[in-house]
Amino acid sequence: MFVYVFKYFFGIPERVVSVYRADDSGPFPKPYLGSNVPAEDRIDYITHHGFLRALGGPGLLPSTRRYMNAFAARMQEKSFSEEWTEMPDFSNFFRDVVGSSLVECLYGPTMLRLNPEFMQDLWGFDGSVPWLARGLPSFIKPSAYKPRQSCVGQLKRWYEYAREHFDESSISPDGDGDPYWGSNLMRYRQEKLLAVKNHDDDSLARMDLGLAWGAVGNTIPCAMFSAFHIFKDRDLLRRVRDDVEGSFGGQHLLDIDPNKLIKEPLLSSVYAEVLRLHVKTYFMVSSPHTDVHLGRWVLPKGRIGLMNAGISHMDNSFWNEFGGEHPVTSFWSDRFIIDPADSQSGPVAPHVRESPDWVEPRPDGGKERMDNKPFFSMDGTEGSWFPYGGGHSICPGRFLAKSVILFTCALLARDYDIEMLSDNVEVTTWRFGLGVGGLKHSLPFRIRKRST
Structure with a gap:
């Protein structure tokens, strides 16, 4: 690239x-093993x-x-x-x-x-x-x-x-x-x-x-x-x-x-x-020395993977649209705010958060909050916001x-x-x-x- x-x-x-x-x-x-630069x-x-x-x-x-x-x-x-x-x-x-x-x-x-x-x-x-x-x-x-x-x-x-x-x-x-x-x-x-x-x-x-x-x-x-x-x-x-x-x-x-x-x-x-x-x-990824296993798929060493952030950023099966009020195609200033008093808030759709693989986000890097105020969070968006x-x-x-x-x-x-x-x-x-x-x-x- x-x-x-x-x-x-x-x-x-x-x-x-x-x-x-x-x-x-x-x-x-x-340096990588075998390199003589x-x-x-x-x-x-x-x-x-x-x-x-x-x-x-x-x-x-x-x-x-x-x-x-x-x-x-x-x-x-x-x-x-x-x-x-x-x-x-x-x-x-x-x-x-x-x-x-x-x-x-x-x-x-x-x-x-x-x-x-x-x-x-x-x-x-x-x-x-x-x-x-x-x-x-x-x-x-x-x-x-x-x-x-x-x-x-x-x-x-x-x-x-x-x-x-x-x-x-x-x-x-x-x-x-x-x-x-x-x-x-x-x-x-x-x-x-x-x-x-x-x-x-x-x-x-x-x-x-x-x-x-x-x-x-x-x-x-x-x-x-x-x-x-x-x-x-x-x-x-x-x-x-x-x-x-x-x-x-x-x-x-x-x-x-x-x-x-x-x-x-x-x-x-x-x-x-x-x-x-x-x-x-677009972002290009490559593994120069080893194959990378991606679930059912494999990215062979030396080959190029191409990702487009826009596709993931517009995935309405992942992002929280707040019951359809804020579609992924529109700007919503509070999409990345979690309100502890509102279970429907936050960037990730509720049905995704109900998945058995979901890990509940904890604000402030894992430190418990005592004020119970809304806070900014990107937890759970890894791989979807890049x-x-x-x-x-x-x-x-x-x-x-x-x-x-x-x-x-x-x-x-x-x-x-x-x-x-x-x-x-x-x-x-x-x-x-x-x-x-x-x-x-x-x-x-x-x-x-x-x-x-």
Whole structure:
């Protein structure tokens, strides 16, 4: 899968792709038995180790903080007043404000300052991916290749500048961020990936384009749909505001603990439901060394299994539709909330829970709750809710993505009023299998600052 994506999506040349093809050592610290790949060429492990540390390990909190500050600053720059401001497209608003903030938290402010067209080209590349995925040659569809080449050139320009200006004293007190490379992840990739056989600035820029696209391609539309559903439903908006203000009071949102925010039950349920409803991504699985027995079936070693999250996410024989009131094809903000006083609540259908194989979920990781309040739960959804894939290859950016989506919605709900100005909301299927489908048409809206 990596070889195909690198070759066709990002145009990485064969001399570099061959290194990935030859790496049979696996993604774990200890190489697979029988592998003789030199440590410096274990590209699968090197890449994933960097992602795991930066996006789910010690780099997660600093990255989240940088996003929070960047997003709040961009909203401040918009200078929205208590009077309504009409804007032409809700989706483009999120691409601009949320997308730029997310890229900045990983790549730093210098990259975007040097390359003010980068975000426009990145979204141009996103729109071209379905063409590139089909292996369409450039002479047939040259417009599909232009944004990619532009992004690669801009990233290489940034490399030159950052190398000239960065030194160790530039690193922020958190030990992760810096104004030139942006984050420890980017410094790690410069050091480790350029040391791998056949890699150079051009190939690394193409992989860093992949990282940027991977960061925004699904996170931003998921954030947009989360906010859309919250602001479309006045009662849901009131509940979200009550929860945010009840938990954090008059505390500035930039001062809150992100770990506390992601535990908010209602916001977490909205997040999980948006991913269930809107993510239609294909995932490939393979066992390189042994057969895998799947009940009556066998996945032979070396063969590929293909799963689509959208199929499982729309399985009405599994998901709780609350007596038909909330079909799987519709958004239900409380689908992932269990109310101890309501036996019909929760994400899994009651008849599934009555199965002899069902294990009763226990909130808070098995700790008994004493308050008997409704709580967010995904227990029992394993194998049916997998917008990020699964196993060791599960998306390493999922924790940052959740923090981005929840903080974005919390800040907008608490500090702004937003109204959609059109009911023409249709999701395109053009990106089916690649992630979240975007809006088919522009969605005009208006926004104003809430009075204090």
